[in-house]
Amino acid sequence: MRLEYFQLIDRIVELNLADRKITCEATVPTASTIFEGHFPGYPLMPGVLLVEAMAQTSGWLVVAATGFERMPFLASIKDAKLRTFVTPGQVLSVTSHLAHEGSGFAVLNAKIKAEGKAVADATLTFRVLDFPNAEMAEQMRKQADNIGLKIEARADG
Amino acid sequence: MSSTFETIANIIAETCDIPRDSITAESHAINDLGIDSLDFLDIAFAIDKAFGIKLPLEQWTQEVSDGKATTDQYFVLKNLSARIDELVAAKGA
Numbered sequence: 001m002r003l004e005y006f007q008l009i010d011r012i013v014e015l016n017l018a019d020r021k022i023t024c025e026a027t028v029p030t031a032s033t034i035f036e037g038h039f040p041g042y043p044l045m046p047g048v049l050l051v052e053a054m055a056q057t058s059g060w061l062v063v064a065a066t067g068f069e070r071m072p073f074l075a076s077i078k079d080a081k082l083r084t085f086v087t088p089g090q091v092l093s094v095t096s097h098l099a100h101e102g103s104g105f106a107v108l109n110a111k112i113k114a115e116g117k118a119v120a121d122a123t124l125t126f127r128v129l130d131f132p133n134a135e136m137a138e139q140m141r142k143q144a145d146n147i148g149l150k151i152e153a154r155a156d157g
Numbered sequence: 158m159s160s161t162f163e164t165i166a167n168i169i170a171e172t173c174d175i176p177r178d179s180i181t182a183e184s185h186a187i188n189d190l191g192i193d194s195l196d197f198l199d200i201a202f203a204i205d206k207a208f209g210i211k212l213p214l215e216q217w218t219q220e221v222s223d224g225k226a227t228t229d230q231y232f233v234l235k236n237l238s239a240r241i242d243e244l245v246a247a248k249g250a
Contacts, residue, residue: 103214
């Protein structure tokens with residue numbers, strides 16, 4: 001994770017467009033200014049950032065499923081559950097399943113596990129729009145390459 | 158048509174917490190029932206699932222933006238019901 005850049009996902013572990021599933025890995029940094037405030041003397045990964053990790057994982061799946069043609073924007077978070085504390089240094093496995101691909105929107109069920117135990121889950125809805133500009137599309141492609149979202153996997157979509 | 162309307166009226170009532178009695182076939186989802194675009198995504202999701210279709214919301218929105226259609230054609234519930242029936246029939250054809 002590069003929390004200062006709001007990049008919650010480190011790498012794509014598995015992308016299965018046929019089953020509409022994705023698994024990402026995200027390691028919580030051992031040090032961050034965030035932990036100085038959340039909380040002093042008892043550092044915990046903020047729950048909203050766990051939700052963001054699920055949103056980014058889900059977003060990459062939508063990007064891949066649309067063949068990198070469209071951009072998902074988070075619109076709704078339902079039934080978000082933060083089941084246990086997450087502390088600095090933990091390795092998170094974030095999975096998401098594309099439950100429904102509508103016209104201009106997508107609904108995904110996402111989960112986080114750490115050491116095999118359930119950490120968080122939520123149902124997320126995204127508006128799926130054209131990229132607002134070419135610069136954003138290019139930056140997203142670069143970030144996709146950085147986290148291992150393979151071009152040939154995207155082409156399968 | 159009536160069963161389609163009943164289904165979508167129940168979906169709207171449940172999704173948007175609108176009294177079922179206030180939803181009629183003549184209701185306009187946006188102008189009369191006050192449903193915004195985000196709530197309509199939930200409704201579209203439920204309709205897609207209930208009928209096994211994909212409401213072409215982007216196409217409809219584009220047609221309205223281009224002046225080729227009015228919102229009444231898609232968002233007055235009796236008309237929405239008719240559009241859904243057409244999509245279901247097209248799927249089975």
